[in-house]
Every structure is written in structure tokens, then in C-alpha cells.
Amino acid sequence: MTSIGTGYDLSASTYSPDGRIFQVEYANKAVENSGTAIGLRVKDGIVLAVEKLVHSKLLVPGANRRISTVDRHVGLTTAGLLADGRHITGQARKEAQVFRQWHRTPATLKIIADRLGAYIQMYTLYSSVRPFGVSTIVGGVDKTGPGLYVVEPSGVYYGYHGAAIGKGRQLAKNELEKLNLTELSTREAVFEAARIIYLVHDDAKEKEFELEMSWIGDETNGLHVPVPKDLHDEAEQRAKDALENFE
Amino acid sequence: MDHFPTNWGRPNYNTFDAHATYPLHVHPQPSSSADGVQHTQQPIVTGTSVLALKYKDGIMLAADNLASYGSLARFKGVQRLQAVGDYTIIGASGDMADFQYLQYILDNLIISEEINPQDGHKLGPSEVHEYLSQLLYARRSRMNPLWNSVLVGGFRDGQRFLAYVDLLGTTYKASTLATGYGAYIAQPLLRKAVEGKEDTLTEDEARKIMEDCLRVLFYRDARSINQYQIATISAAGASISGSLKLETSWGFAEGIRGYGGQTQ
Amino acid sequence: MPDMSVLAGPQQHQFNPYAENGGTILAIAGADFTVVAGDTRQSEGYSIQTRYAPKVFRLTDRAVLAVNGFAADGNMFVKKVKQRLEWYRHAHAKDMPLRAIARLIQTMLYAQRFFPYYVYNILGGIEEDGSGAVYSFDPVGSYEREACRAAGAAQSLVQPFLDNQIYFKNQTAAPGQSHPTHLPLSDVLSIVIDSFTSATERHIEVGDGLEIYIVLAKGRSLQGVEGLRGLREMSSREDGERVFVLQRELKKD
Numbered sequence: 001m002t003s004i005g006t007g008y009d010l011s012a013s014t015y016s017p018d019g020r021i022f023q024v025e026y027a028n029k030a031v032e033n034s035g036t037a038i039g040l041r042v043k044d045g046i047v048l049a050v051e052k053l054v055h056s057k058l059l060v061p062g063a064n065r066r067i068s069t070v071d072r073h074v075g076l077t078t079a080g081l082l083a084d085g086r087h088i089t090g091q092a093r094k095e096a097q098v099f100r101q102w103h104r105t106p107a108t109l110k111i112i113a114d115r116l117g118a119y120i121q122m123y124t125l126y127s128s129v130r131p132f133g134v135s136t137i138v139g140g141v142d143k144t145g146p147g148l149y150v151v152e153p154s155g156v157y158y159g160y161h162g163a164a165i166g167k168g169r170q171l172a173k174n175e176l177e178k179l180n181l182t183e184l185s186t187r188e189a190v191f192e193a194a195r196i197i198y199l200v201h202d203d204a205k206e207k208e209f210e211l212e213m214s215w216i217g218d219e220t221n222g223l224h225v226p227v228p229k230d231l232h233d234e235a236e237q238r239a240k241d242a243l244e245n246f247e
Numbered sequence: 248m249d250h251f252p253t254n255w256g257r258p259n260y261n262t263f264d265a266h267a268t269y270p271l272h273v274h275p276q277p278s279s280s281a282d283g284v285q286h287t288q289q290p291i292v293t294g295t296s297v298l299a300l301k302y303k304d305g306i307m308l309a310a311d312n313l314a315s316y317g318s319l320a321r322f323k324g325v326q327r328l329q330a331v332g333d334y335t336i337i338g339a340s341g342d343m344a345d346f347q348y349l350q351y352i353l354d355n356l357i358i359s360e361e362i363n364p365q366d367g368h369k370l371g372p373s374e375v376h377e378y379l380s381q382l383l384y385a386r387r388s389r390m391n392p393l394w395n396s397v398l399v400g401g402f403r404d405g406q407r408f409l410a411y412v413d414l415l416g417t418t419y420k421a422s423t424l425a426t427g428y429g430a431y432i433a434q435p436l437l438r439k440a441v442e443g444k445e446d447t448l449t450e451d452e453a454r455k456i457m458e459d460c461l462r463v464l465f466y467r468d469a470r471s472i473n474q475y476q477i478a479t480i481s482a483a484g485a486s487i488s489g490s491l492k493l494e495t496s497w498g499f500a501e502g503i504r505g506y507g508g509q510t511q
Numbered sequence: 512m513p514d515m516s517v518l519a520g521p522q523q524h525q526f527n528p529y530a531e532n533g534g535t536i537l538a539i540a541g542a543d544f545t546v547v548a549g550d551t552r553q554s555e556g557y558s559i560q561t562r563y564a565p566k567v568f569r570l571t572d573r574a575v576l577a578v579n580g581f582a583a584d585g586n587m588f589v590k591k592v593k594q595r596l597e598w599y600r601h602a603h604a605k606d607m608p609l610r611a612i613a614r615l616i617q618t619m620l621y622a623q624r625f626f627p628y629y630v631y632n633i634l635g636g637i638e639e640d641g642s643g644a645v646y647s648f649d650p651v652g653s654y655e656r657e658a659c660r661a662a663g664a665a666q667s668l669v670q671p672f673l674d675n676q677i678y679f680k681n682q683t684a685a686p687g688q689s690h691p692t693h694l695p696l697s698d699v700l701s702i703v704i705d706s707f708t709s710a711t712e713r714h715i716e717v718g719d720g721l722e723i724y725i726v727l728a729k730g731r732s733l734q735g736v737e738g739l740r741g742l743r744e745m746s747s748r749e750d751g752e753r754v755f756v757l758q759r760e761l762k763k764d
Contacts, residue, residue: 068363069362069365071358071362093359097355097359100351104351288526380583387528390526390528415528415529417532417555417582418582419560419561419564420564421562421563430558431558
């Protein structure tokens, strides 16, 4: 990397002469090394799915979840440094709670994404702090319908029909683009999500992984909950079958 | 510039605690007004009685839809029954602003204890009641009470739960409960109709008892109204009815001297 | 013209953080046992709030605490005493001795000297020397060890009866004989039940149910409790002090 040794990458409060903030770009590198996480915004809801890399067989299966619930109607998952992700989850919950305190009504997805963006951006301004090494997918269903956003380490955020972050994001995005997301039901989206996670997993390079999925939609009564076990297992089986046919 | 992100957005204490001698969580709060703090001395917009009873399948609660401003019937479509989590319904009389604050507190409690952790641990009625009593007792001990009497009804693991808590933190359980004016007028009727029959009363019979009590209250309590809601909590879960109208009859008034059309 | 100036200007209502919830408690110490009892009615004014709200609580296998006065304070106080006893257990791997619990209760009550727990406490149980003991407290922690004590709504009815029956006040022993220093358990239980039935007759705040805790010294025979209807054991082991509870109905009017 050309930037190394120039001294412009030592602090988030210093620009390089061509207007870049290297610390933020390094934070993006941390995200790229992480297990893939995807989000699908469909007709009546959203589905989140994560390729949770399991670094030890000694870990309890199903423990250390990477998808968390921020409010009744909002789910969140991060890719990058897991500890940073936990902090962002905590901050998102706080934002949802504070919004409820002020307005006595649940926050919309757009507001949560906006507040998270503002918070994450603050950590790109000072030499005393390090930008967050995570990209965040927030998804949910609010009064305006389904919403899906990705907040990047720079603090910038965009709304998406389909989102992918982490290692396998490029391949996952290709797959997401092939889907007719606005016509899919959440149930159908669960199968697609599982298939994509299995597809982008590189078992030549990577160790074991667990598929983790959550959804919000008409079937869940507007609540963000893990995908029920029977549906999860069915989707996982179909994903494995699809992979064999693919190869 | 303060380079500690945890301090961002917080008031700073440099003026009187320059050396940060206090641990973060006990930073003294600067008093907002020179005259000290105002506390609730009396309820303003109030709800009247709440009734509750045990029946065969669970717990039934009832309350009317009125929030009074003194003797003025100020808000006539107020819901005073509220589900808390999956197994509990509460009903509140007293200050309605304080009740709305309680609802907000309990909503946050459910989010932080059930929704966020997603660990399958749920709050049952006894936990909700304990939480409420600790909260109300703590507030009375600070001489800043939440001016309510609250009935907590619930059903979990085949067990019925019915208890009371008020602004003093006083608590008790019984198979029939009534707050406010209802403690004088409805409670004797409820006890007569329910005590000893908790395990045989059907939902329909219980509903009839409730309606009769609400009717007597509407006739006698000047702070009541003839619109009410009934809630049940049983193995089938919690359900709160829509707003219902009380059937009343005033024909007897014709026969009362000085009330009807008598000439002398 | 009466002075109306007091009525001018806003009237100040002060929030009253206390209530009085009626009921009565009593405890009697024997040579190698203690009995602690309380009725189960909870009331405010002329209203019965509930017919079953316990006022007597098992603290350890050798200590029982009865609380009477403002129920919310009482429940909170018992909760905090139990918490302190649990911490003691975790620190020392044994139950706190009775006289230590008594001093603990004094300290906890006096800590609230300027916003007192509005509660009269009676602590009963077995001392380390195996004797039955009763400690009674005022709301701010003054306490002494006694042979018997009544407190609460019907204290003024029950205590004179106890003075006569337990301390033999105004009774003259037969010539050449003296009064016994301790009564047998069966006599004490009869006195307790009579005290409460009488208090129920004459005091509107007493009634509904009676809960009697019986603490027996280590190794004492079950004489006096054997065969009692509806006796329930509350102790965690049979080879130490033992706690039993006995429930009786009282009139509900």
C-alpha cells in the first residue's frame, strides 16, 4: 500500500494530500475480513442472514449470536470486529429507547440508521479515537413498511433492497441482484438468504460456519425474531442441495 | 475539545469537580431550579375504580374509560387496562399521567428483559408486580410518589395471579380486588359472588358479575362513566375487549317523590 | 367573627408516606422453644384489604420474625433482613445466631432514624445456649430480650392477658409453692390461640386467620406439637433447631 510510511495514516484526524482518511479505509479492511452478512428487503418484511464463522469446535453451537434485536421491530447485524459490533448494538438500542422516550412511539428504520451514522461518523473526527471496524445492517418493519440500511465505518449509510457485507459480499450482491426482491415474501426470502450464505461460503479457505437467520414480516406479527427451527433447517437443507447441484 | 467520547453530550462538572473526585455514576447533578424540586402532591387527571377477580380459567379485570379532571368528565375514551409481556394485564386508577409514565417504564422493561436478550426468559405476573411495588415504594420513600393504585392480574404455567400495589408501596393478594371507590362499593359484592367459587366460576358468569358491579358503581360513583373495558388473562393468553356500553335503567326514578312528575 | 385567614391562600396538602395496616402479633419464649404468632388480616381504615397477608416470617432454622404496622415498610424490612442473613451465610457458612440477628435489626432500624420504618418487630427463636428467646423492638430500634410480648392493633388487649398468664401478675401462688418460670408448649399454644380469638372478638382489625410459628431447640422432643392438626415443618434439617407452622381460622366479621 502506497500510504504506508507517509505518516498520513496514523490518525483519523489527518487527511492525506489527496483528501482521504486512511484510518477509515483501514476500518473497511477489518470489515472485509469478516464472515458474510446479508439482508433482504422484500414485499412484507426483511430477512437477515449471517455466515457465522466458528473458530473453535469447543464453542457451544448456536451461542455467540451475531444478529441482535434492537427494538421489537428492528434487527441488526454487523460484519467486522465483533466487539465493536456489540458496542454498536448497544448504541442502537439506546437510540431506539431514547427516541421512544421523547416521542412515545417506536423509531423508524431511517431514524435509527441516521442516528447510528451520526454516532459512527464522530469516531472519524478525532485523533484520540479509532473508527469502528464494522459495517452494520439494520433492518425492520416500521409504520412506513420494510426498511433496510447499511451503515459503513465512515458513518455514511444507504437504504437498500438487498445488502451484503463482509468477505463474500461481492458474490452475494451478484446473487441478490438476480432476485425480484419487491415481489418475494419473507418466507421465500429465507430460502434465498440461506442459499446465498451457503453459496458464498468458501470452504476451501474457511473453517466451520453456522448459518444464522432472523426475520420480520407478516408471519412474525411485526416482531424481529430468529427464523423458527423447522424453517431454518429446511432452508439450510435446500441450500446444501442447491450447492451440490450448482457444482 | 473533550476527547473522551463517553463525555460527549453530557453536562460537564468541571466547575465544582475539577479533579473528578466522584466516580462517573455518582456525579452530583446540578439542581435545575433554585427553589428545589416540585413533587406530585395530588393527582390531577384521575381514573376511578378498577375491579378484578379470579375465575375458573384465569383472571378478569375491568375498568371504565373515563379520566376525570376534578369533577369534570374530561377524557371519555381512555384505556386503563394494559397488557405487560405475554402473561400479565395491569389496570390502574389514580393519576393518569403517572399511569402513562408507568406504561412507558414497563414497555422499556419488557424490551430490555425480553426483546433484546432473546434468551427465552419472560417476565410473569409475579415479577411485574414485584417490579411495580419496588418502583412505587422507592418513589414514596423519596416523597415523590406515583399517584396510582394498580391491580396486576396474570396467568402463567397454570397458575393464576392477582395482586394490588399502590402509591405507598402497599401490596396484597386476594381472589377479588377493587381500587378506589370500588373498594367500598364493588368489593363486598365481588366477595359475595366469588369467594369459594374461584375454581368453578365460568368466564360468562364472571363477566356478568363484573358488569353488575360496574353498573352499581356507575349509579353511585360520580367519577365513573357507562363505558368500560373487560380484560381476561388465561391459558389462551391476554385479551382486552373494545369499549363496551353499560345497560342501565332509570325507570324507577319516575316513582321517586321529587324526582319524577308527581305534583306534590 | 371566626378567624378565616387560615383558609385564605393555597392550602398545603402534605403527602403522607405512611399507612397503618392493623393486625396483631405476639411471641412467647419457653425453656426450650419459642412461639411466634400473628393474624393474617391486612386492613386500612374500615376496609379489609386481604384476609391472608402473612406477618410472621421464618428467617433461619432458629429465628422467626413478626412485623406489624405499615405493611409496605414491613415487607421491605423483612426483605432486607433476609438479604443480610443470606450475605452472612455466604461469608461465614452458617446461620447468624439469634442475638446477632437482634442487634442487626436494631442497627437496620436505627439507620432509618429520621425516616423510620413504621414497624413494630418481634423476633423469636432459640439462642446459642438452647434457650427460647423473644426480642421486641420499637420502630427506631430500641430492643430488649423478654419472655413474652404482644404488639400491634390489639397490643393493649393481649399484653395484659399475657402479663397475667405468663408472668403470673396479680396471681398469688398457693402457700409453699411458687409460679413456674416457663410454661409447657401445649399451655403456651392454648394461650396464643385464646389471645387471638379474644382479640378478634373485641378488635375490628384482628381476624381472618392465625399463623403460629413454633421453634424447637436442638434435640428437643416433639412433645406438645405431635398430633397437631395441619402442622407443617419449615426447617431445612431434622438434626438442628426445628421450625413448624400451624394455621388456624379466626372469625372473618
